[in-house]
Amino acid sequence: MESKNHYKVTYFPVIGRGEFLRIALVYAGCDWEERSVGFEEFFQGGFRETTPNGYMPLLEVNGGPAMDGTLECLRYICMKEGMYSKNINDSYACEKASSLIYTALFP
Ligand SMILES: N[C@@H](CCC(=O)N[C@@H](CS)C(=O)NCC(=O)O)C(=O)O
Numbered sequence: 001m002e003s004k005n006h007y008k009v010t011y012f013p014v015i016g017r018g019e020f021l022r023i024a025l026v027y028a029g030c031d032w033e034e035r036s037v038g039f040e041e042f043f044q045g046g047f048r049e050t051t052p053n054g055y056m057p058l059l060e061v062n063g064g065p066a067m068d069g070t071l072e073c074l075r076y077i078c079m080k081e082g083m084y085s086k087n088i089n090d091s092y093a094c095e096k097a098s099s100l101i102y103t104a105l106f107p
Helices: 017-028 039-043 069-078 087-104
Strands: 006-011 033-037 058-061
Touching: 006 017, 006 039, 017 069, 058 069
Parallel strands: 006 033
Antiparallel strands: 006 058
16 A cells, blocks of 8 residues: 555554554555654643644644544544445444444543
8 A cells, every 4th residue: 555645643652542543554554753742741841732622642644734533533544545445334343343442442
Protein backbone atom coordinates (compact mmCIF):
# COMPACT_ATOMS: atom_id res chain seq x y z
CA MET A 1 0.00 0.00 0.00
CA GLU A 2 1.35 3.41 -0.87
CA SER A 3 -0.10 6.56 0.60
CA LYS A 4 0.45 10.16 -0.44
CA ASN A 5 -0.87 11.42 2.85
CA HIS A 6 1.12 12.62 5.79
CA TYR A 7 -0.12 12.03 9.30
CA LYS A 8 0.83 13.36 12.69
CA VAL A 9 -0.16 11.64 15.91
CA THR A 10 0.10 13.59 19.14
CA TYR A 11 -0.01 11.59 22.32
CA PHE A 12 1.65 10.84 25.64
CA PRO A 13 4.89 8.83 25.42
CA VAL A 14 3.08 5.64 26.46
CA ILE A 15 1.20 2.74 24.92
CA GLY A 16 -2.46 3.63 25.28
CA ARG A 17 -5.19 5.05 23.10
CA GLY A 18 -2.55 6.43 20.75
CA GLU A 19 -1.45 2.90 19.93
CA PHE A 20 -4.58 2.27 17.89
CA LEU A 21 -3.55 5.05 15.51
CA ARG A 22 0.15 4.14 15.45
CA ILE A 23 -0.63 0.52 14.57
CA ALA A 24 -3.02 1.50 11.75
CA LEU A 25 -0.50 3.94 10.26
CA VAL A 26 2.36 1.44 10.40
CA TYR A 27 0.15 -1.31 8.96
CA ALA A 28 -0.93 0.97 6.09
CA GLY A 29 2.69 1.92 5.40
CA CYS A 30 1.91 5.61 5.85
CA ASP A 31 4.25 8.51 6.13
CA TRP A 32 3.68 9.73 9.67
CA GLU A 33 5.33 11.47 12.56
CA GLU A 34 4.81 11.45 16.26
CA ARG A 35 4.56 14.44 18.57
CA SER A 36 5.16 13.18 22.05
CA VAL A 37 3.64 15.34 24.79
CA GLY A 38 4.70 14.59 28.36
CA PHE A 39 2.26 14.60 31.25
CA GLU A 40 3.73 17.78 32.71
CA GLU A 41 3.55 19.61 29.38
CA PHE A 42 -0.02 18.43 28.90
CA PHE A 43 -1.45 19.10 32.34
CA GLN A 44 0.69 21.92 33.73
CA GLY A 45 2.29 23.34 30.60
CA GLY A 46 -0.90 24.45 28.89
CA PHE A 47 -0.94 21.90 26.09
CA ARG A 48 -4.33 20.54 27.18
CA GLU A 49 -5.89 23.95 26.50
CA THR A 50 -4.66 23.88 22.90
CA THR A 51 -6.50 20.65 22.11
CA PRO A 52 -10.05 20.62 20.65
CA ASN A 53 -11.66 18.91 23.64
CA GLY A 54 -8.96 18.55 26.30
CA TYR A 55 -7.70 15.11 25.45
CA MET A 56 -5.43 13.08 23.21
CA PRO A 57 -4.63 11.28 20.96
CA LEU A 58 -4.84 13.87 18.22
CA LEU A 59 -4.54 13.18 14.53
CA GLU A 60 -3.53 15.71 11.91
CA VAL A 61 -3.72 14.87 8.22
CA ASN A 62 -1.71 16.72 5.58
CA GLY A 63 -1.24 19.69 7.90
CA GLY A 64 -4.97 20.04 8.60
CA PRO A 65 -6.61 20.77 11.94
CA ALA A 66 -6.21 18.38 14.85
CA MET A 67 -8.91 15.74 15.14
CA ASP A 68 -9.65 13.75 18.28
CA GLY A 69 -11.59 10.64 19.26
CA THR A 70 -9.58 7.45 19.05
CA LEU A 71 -12.03 5.23 17.20
CA GLU A 72 -13.19 8.06 14.96
CA CYS A 73 -9.57 8.76 13.98
CA LEU A 74 -8.90 5.05 13.51
CA ARG A 75 -11.89 4.79 11.20
CA TYR A 76 -10.73 7.93 9.36
CA ILE A 77 -7.28 6.43 8.69
CA CYS A 78 -8.79 3.16 7.53
CA MET A 79 -11.19 4.89 5.16
CA LYS A 80 -8.59 7.29 3.79
CA GLU A 81 -6.04 4.52 3.26
CA GLY A 82 -8.44 2.07 1.64
CA MET A 83 -8.49 -0.36 4.56
CA TYR A 84 -12.16 0.10 5.44
CA SER A 85 -14.37 -2.52 3.88
CA LYS A 86 -17.14 -1.44 1.53
CA ASN A 87 -18.95 -4.60 2.50
CA ILE A 88 -21.37 -3.59 5.23
CA ASN A 89 -21.15 -6.95 7.02
CA ASP A 90 -17.35 -6.83 7.12
CA SER A 91 -17.32 -3.22 8.28
CA TYR A 92 -19.85 -4.11 10.99
CA ALA A 93 -17.56 -6.93 12.19
CA CYS A 94 -14.56 -4.57 12.25
CA GLU A 95 -16.49 -1.88 14.10
CA LYS A 96 -17.70 -4.45 16.62
CA ALA A 97 -14.19 -5.84 17.20
CA SER A 98 -12.52 -2.46 17.53
CA SER A 99 -15.20 -1.18 19.94
CA LEU A 100 -14.91 -4.34 21.99
CA ILE A 101 -11.13 -4.02 22.28
CA TYR A 102 -11.34 -0.28 22.97
CA THR A 103 -13.94 -0.57 25.71
CA ALA A 104 -12.16 -3.55 27.27
CA LEU A 105 -8.96 -1.51 27.51
CA PHE A 106 -10.61 1.82 28.35
CA PRO A 107 -13.93 1.06 30.07
N1 LIG B 1 -13.05 9.92 23.96
C1 LIG B 1 -11.63 10.15 23.84
C2 LIG B 1 -10.99 10.01 25.21
C3 LIG B 1 -9.51 10.35 25.16
C4 LIG B 1 -8.87 10.40 26.50
O1 LIG B 1 -9.51 10.32 27.56
N2 LIG B 1 -7.54 10.54 26.45
C5 LIG B 1 -6.75 10.66 27.67
C6 LIG B 1 -5.39 10.03 27.47
S1 LIG B 1 -5.48 8.31 27.08
C7 LIG B 1 -6.53 12.14 27.94
O2 LIG B 1 -6.10 12.85 27.08
N3 LIG B 1 -6.84 12.57 29.16
C8 LIG B 1 -6.59 13.90 29.56
C9 LIG B 1 -7.67 14.48 30.41
O3 LIG B 1 -8.72 13.83 30.54
O4 LIG B 1 -7.47 15.56 30.94
C10 LIG B 1 -11.02 9.18 22.82
O5 LIG B 1 -11.68 8.18 22.51
O6 LIG B 1 -9.93 9.42 22.31
